[in-house]
Amino acid sequence: MNDVNKSDFWEELYRNNTVAWDLRTPTPAFIDLLNSEYFLNKKKMLVVGCGYGYDAIEAAKKGFNVTALDFSDTAIEFAKTLAGKEKVSVNFLVEDFFNLNTSFLNSFEIIFDYVTYCAIDPARRKEYADKISQLLKPEGLFAIILFPVENRVGGPPFAVDVNEATNFFSEKLELIISTDKINSIKPRKGREFLQIYRKPNGAQS
Ligand SMILES: C[S@@+](CC[C@H](N)C(=O)[O-])C[C@H]1O[C@@H](n2cnc3c(N)ncnc32)[C@H](O)[C@@H]1O
Numbered sequence: 001m002n003d004v005n006k007s008d009f010w011e012e013l014y015r016n017n018t019v020a021w022d023l024r025t026p027t028p029a030f031i032d033l034l035n036s037e038y039f040l041n042k043k044k045m046l047v048v049g050c051g052y053g054y055d056a057i058e059a060a061k062k063g064f065n066v067t068a069l070d071f072s073d074t075a076i077e078f079a080k081t082l083a084g085k086e087k088v089s090v091n092f093l094v095e096d097f098f099n100l101n102t103s104f105l106n107s108f109e110i111i112f113d114y115v116t117y118c119a120i121d122p123a124r125r126k127e128y129a130d131k132i133s134q135l136l137k138p139e140g141l142f143a144i145i146l147f148p149v150e151n152r153v154g155g156p157p158f159a160v161d162v163n164e165a166t167n168f169f170s171e172k173l174e175l176i177i178s179t180d181k182i183n184s185i186k187p188r189k190g191r192e193f194l195q196i197y198r199k200p201n202g203a204q205s
Pocket of ligand 1: 004005010011021022023048049050051052069070071072075095096097098114115116119120
């Protein structure tokens with residue numbers, strides 16, 4: 001069962017409440033993005049590996065049309081209850097990202113990832129990058145906050161190599177911003193990197 005590629009692995013962590021990554025609040029740098037010019041005039045969003053759903057719910061509150069998926073039933077149940085309390089609508093899916101229905105191809109104007117890329121099996125990260133680009137609409141944006149970018153062993157989450165990630169995502173997408181000057185919570189300052197990529201116009205997957 002010790003396999004990050006299986007939903008059981010994540011489900012067990014949520015059931016045991018061993019979710020050290022969880023901020024219990026929307027990600028500060030994501031709130032900044034929601035209010036930024038980058039997201040202006042874009043509505044249809046996917047939050048990948050949404051966990052308890054704080055970011056997805058925050059985006060829905062700001063008027064985005066949000067689909068949010070996660071492997072874990074427990075996390076999505078929590079997220080649905082929270083969305084109900086907050087009186088917002090989010091299309092929450094219990095789904096393996098790699099198996100997302102083909103009807104979603106070329107459909108999202110924004111895809112957001114926080115602390116999900118680091119949870120993906122390093123052997124599948126190129127596949128992950130390819131799938132992100134397939135799901136984006138031409139001109140759509142992929143916003144990712146890479147964490148943790150320092151060398152470390154073990155998981156979850158695994159470490160993230162910024163150069164490697166940039167190479168994977170740049171194969172199909174154009175990098176438009178890459179910075180560590182973001183609003184990180186204190187223990188993560190200097191340990192995370194915001195990148196935004198754009199899918200070139202005319203590109204289909
Ligand atoms: C480290 S957690 C981060 C959760 C959330 N983004 C947050 O910041 O709290 C990684 C999440 O990705 C989900 N996940 C990992 N691999 C997945 C996959 N292949 N499909 C869907 N969800 C996946 C896990 O269930 C987990 O909720």
